[in-house]
Amino acid sequence: MCGIVGLLVKTPALREKLGELMVPMLIGMTERGPDSAGLAVFGNPLAETERKISIYSGLTEDGADFNWLGLGHALKEHLGVAVSVEPKGNHAILSFDVAPAIIKRWIAEHHPKLHILSTGRSIDLYKDIGTPAEVAARYGFDKLTGSHLVGHTRMATESAVTPDRAHPFTAGEDFCLVHNGSLSNPNGIRRMLEPRGIRFETDNDTEAACRFLEWRLREGDDLETALQKGFEELDGFFTFLMGTPDKLALIRDPFACKPAVVAETDDYVAIASEFRSLAHLPGIKHATVFEPAPEEMYVWNA
Amino acid sequence: MERLTFDLAAQPLRELNTFLHTGAKEGKVGHVTVLNPDGAHNIAVGLDCPIDVEVVGHAGYYAGGMNKAATVTITGSAGTGVAENMMSGKVHVKGFASNGAGASAHGGLLVIEGDAGLRCGISLKGGNIVVGGSVGSFSAFMAQAGRMVICGDAGDALGDSLYEAVLYVKGEVKSLGADAQYEEMSAEDIAAVASLLDQAGLDHDPKAFKRIASKRSLYHWNADANQEY
Numbered sequence: 001m002c003g004i005v006g007l008l009v010k011t012p013a014l015r016e017k018l019g020e021l022m023v024p025m026l027i028g029m030t031e032r033g034p035d036s037a038g039l040a041v042f043g044n045p046l047a048e049t050e051r052k053i054s055i056y057s058g059l060t061e062d063g064a065d066f067n068w069l070g071l072g073h074a075l076k077e078h079l080g081v082a083v084s085v086e087p088k089g090n091h092a093i094l095s096f097d098v099a100p101a102i103i104k105r106w107i108a109e110h111h112p113k114l115h116i117l118s119t120g121r122s123i124d125l126y127k128d129i130g131t132p133a134e135v136a137a138r139y140g141f142d143k144l145t146g147s148h149l150v151g152h153t154r155m156a157t158e159s160a161v162t163p164d165r166a167h168p169f170t171a172g173e174d175f176c177l178v179h180n181g182s183l184s185n186p187n188g189i190r191r192m193l194e195p196r197g198i199r200f201e202t203d204n205d206t207e208a209a210c211r212f213l214e215w216r217l218r219e220g221d222d223l224e225t226a227l228q229k230g231f232e233e234l235d236g237f238f239t240f241l242m243g244t245p246d247k248l249a250l251i252r253d254p255f256a257c258k259p260a261v262v263a264e265t266d267d268y269v270a271i272a273s274e275f276r277s278l279a280h281l282p283g284i285k286h287a288t289v290f291e292p293a294p295e296e297m298y299v300w301n302a
Numbered sequence: 303m304e305r306l307t308f309d310l311a312a313q314p315l316r317e318l319n320t321f322l323h324t325g326a327k328e329g330k331v332g333h334v335t336v337l338n339p340d341g342a343h344n345i346a347v348g349l350d351c352p353i354d355v356e357v358v359g360h361a362g363y364y365a366g367g368m369n370k371a372a373t374v375t376i377t378g379s380a381g382t383g384v385a386e387n388m389m390s391g392k393v394h395v396k397g398f399a400s401n402g403a404g405a406s407a408h409g410g411l412l413v414i415e416g417d418a419g420l421r422c423g424i425s426l427k428g429g430n431i432v433v434g435g436s437v438g439s440f441s442a443f444m445a446q447a448g449r450m451v452i453c454g455d456a457g458d459a460l461g462d463s464l465y466e467a468v469l470y471v472k473g474e475v476k477s478l479g480a481d482a483q484y485e486e487m488s489a490e491d492i493a494a495v496a497s498l499l500d501q502a503g504l505d506h507d508p509k510a511f512k513r514i515a516s517k518r519s520l521y522h523w524n525a526d527a528n529q530e531y
Contacts, residue, residue: 259382279341289360291400
């Protein structure tokens with residue numbers, strides 16, 4: 001079992017309240033996923049040549065006391081790159097104006113225990129072990145702003161309870177995926193992708209789905225075509241919720257083994273595993289509430 | 303008869319269910335209104351006395367499960383397993399219902415005015431189900447007794463491995479499951495559909511329904527069939 005939540009605001013004024021509206025949604029899924037939680041939030045993109053990465057330091061010796069500003073200085077000193085650093089405990093967001101591979105290579109060499117969570121122009125990502133309420137408070141989820149987000153509460157079944165195995169998973173740039181369910185052919189997917197130079201960071205089944213879909217997008221598929229290939233190649237139980245800079249997408253396996261409910265108003269589209277995570281939303285009593293059908297694609301534009 | 307209201311925004315669900323299992327049996331309260339259900343699980347489960355319960359809003363998993371004698375009405379939608387294992391009485395969902403609605407119900411009537419998800423009426427054991435909208439795939443799987451009236455369409459594998467339950471569908475059936483077949487509607491069938499539609503408060507022409515029942519070819523093991531079912 002796991003819980004998924006997604007929120008996309010249509011009214012620009014609600015972008016300031018994205019986090020505030022979402023925190024009760026995430027906490028509402030505590031019973032479905034009490035061991036870890038996380039979310040990816042999409043906001044205004046950086047300039048075309050700029051990139052940002054979200055990094056996790058919980059696996060280093062210093063943990064939440066990791067010297068993030070020192071990391072920024074070191075990058076400036078060794079690579080001559082100006083890096084802006086936004087630390088939040090054991091997470092930080094680094095922004096810069098060079099190819100992210102340069103920064104990531106240096107970090108992997110000098111701080112191998114730092115874990116890169118996401119890369120892109122729009123995406124910020126937070127995930128850690130703990131209850132959804134603890135994780136939300138740890139990073140001030142209620143203060144987050146942006147146009148849309150995907151969140152997840154985890155009850156681990158397929159791999160260990162560690163921060164890097166929490167969701168969302170990312171691959172490439174500005175793409176993330178959360179998963180409720182379990183895949184039966186993740187190793188087959190890995191064996192298909194690894195010879196193509198795609199590297200995996202964990203043994204988690206969701207990572208296989210995430211890397212498969214991002215690979216399809218990178219090969220030139222549009223989101224709908226990539227999802228159709230997902231239906232053909234990914235076997236098992238899943239409700240997937242995916243985020244890109246301008247889209248939120250949802251699919252469910254043909255047996256609809258894992259739940260999902262959508263509530264839509266003029267102001268927002270909200271998705272959750274169960275209605276109890278939507279009950280607090282403003283105007284919910286007059287929202288269009290429906291259950292997404294199995295093997296259908298639902299794509300909402302930010 | 304008295305009326306009582308429970309507001310689940312202010313009172314724990316356990317208070318409601320405890321009353322329905324104990325105080326309600328004294329027979330003084332005839333109607334209970336449940337406000338702000340907000341998708342909570344197990345609302346009004348295991349009732350065993352004749353009382354009306356009206357849930358105003360959306361219910362979570364297993365609402366009205368194991369119901370006996372009571373009438374439970376949900377004005378919004380219902381989550382997974384509504385009226386699961388119902389014994390008697392009635393559960394009426396005004397909105398849609400998620401997967402496994404009415405699973406293994408032994409008796410009583412489940413009415414879903416909107417659509418039902420997958421596996422509606424799975425392993426039905428004698429209850430009746432009327433769905434105003436459509437049902438998802440694998441509905442009535444291994445249904446043993448009772449009737450299902452489906453006013454809309456049905457997904458894949460309707461009535462797979464059906465025993466003696468009978469299904470009536472007005473709309474399109476995407477596919478029948480193994481051992482299910484269309485049969486002629488008799489006068490008795492038309493009367494049964496008319497009666498169930500009437501009890502459900504739905505207005506459809508009973509003659510417009512098709513009957514689906516078991517071929518009974520799976521009842522006995524056939525070693526020569528070679529997985530050809």
